[in-house]
Amino acid sequence: MSTANLLRSEYGWKLSGAFNETHLAVLLLAAQDLSAFAEAQAPGSGEIWMRRRLAPVHFHLGGLPQWVVTRVAAHAMSVVFPRRDVWLNKNFLTLPNPRHHIVHELAHVLDNRLGPKTLPAAIFGGGPADRLAREMGGAPRGMRYSNGACGIPPVNRWAESAGGGYGNHASAEYFAETLAWAVYYPSNLPNPTMMNWLKANVFYR
Ligand SMILES: [Zn+2]
Numbered sequence: 108m109s110t111a112n113l114l115r116s117e118y119g120w121k122l123s124g125a126f127n128e129t130h131l132a133v134l135l136l137a138a139q140d141l142s143a144f145a146e147a148q149a150p151g152s153g154e155i156w157m158r159r160r161l162a163p164v165h166f167h168l169g170g171l172p173q174w175v176v177t178r179v180a181a182h183a184m185s186v187v188f189p190r191r192d193v194w195l196n197k198n199f200l201t202l203p204n205p206r207h208h209i210v211h212e213l214a215h216v217l218d219n220r221l222g223p224k225t226l227p228a229a230i231f232g233g234g235p236a237d238r239l240a241r242e243m244g245g246a247p248r249g250m251r252y253s254n255g256a257c258g259i260p261p262v263n264r265w266a267e268s269a270g271g272g273y274g275n276h277a278s279a280e281y282f283a284e285t286l287a288w289a290v291y292y293p294s295n296l297p298n299p300t301m302m303n304w305l306k307a308n309v310f311y312r
Contacts, residue, residue: 119162137209148310214283236282247278
């Protein structure tokens with residue numbers, strides 16, 4: 108079975124754009140990493156969790172929303188818009204950890220999926236990212252992709268060594284970085300209780 112078919116049949120992920128075999132391999136590895144993590148949080152239900160929370164997801168390589176955010180930010184960005192479409196930066200393979208990047212973007216999808224049915228939580232709030240920011244001592248308001256550290260005390264903010272402290276940039280990013288570092292390098296989490304928080308608030312059955 109081709110990697111694209113495997114992503115579709117195993118995970119319910121759809122692809123649009125000129126993905127090559129390396130792109131697809133990274134998507135598959137990220138899916139397997141996250142599935143294994145979900146399995147460790149709730150033994151026996153990792154795969155079910157993936158299907159229930161992260162299917163369907165539609166990945167695009169480039170595309171208009173990605174072009175727009177890249178122009179606005181003045182550097183290459185990926186974006187989730189409106190709810191479960193991931194518009195990947197075409198050069199995501201050149202990032203320091205492309206798999207981390209995929210799991211980070213999936214966290215935004217998850218925020219939307221577990222948030223209100225009306226407006227996307229990764230933009231307007233109301234999802235698990237807001238709850239995590241509050242749990243860590245903050246008060247998220249405004250546009251969740253650009254609302255800063257939200258008053259989260261310095262002790263619970265990201266160190267420079269954790270991806271340049273990108274998670275301090277906004278409450279949606281704080282949550283996305285929490286999931287990605289929990290999967291790939293939990294020692295980078297600013298607060299070890301984040302692991303249990305994820306287990307209770309994101310990886311429940
Ligand atoms: Zn993000």
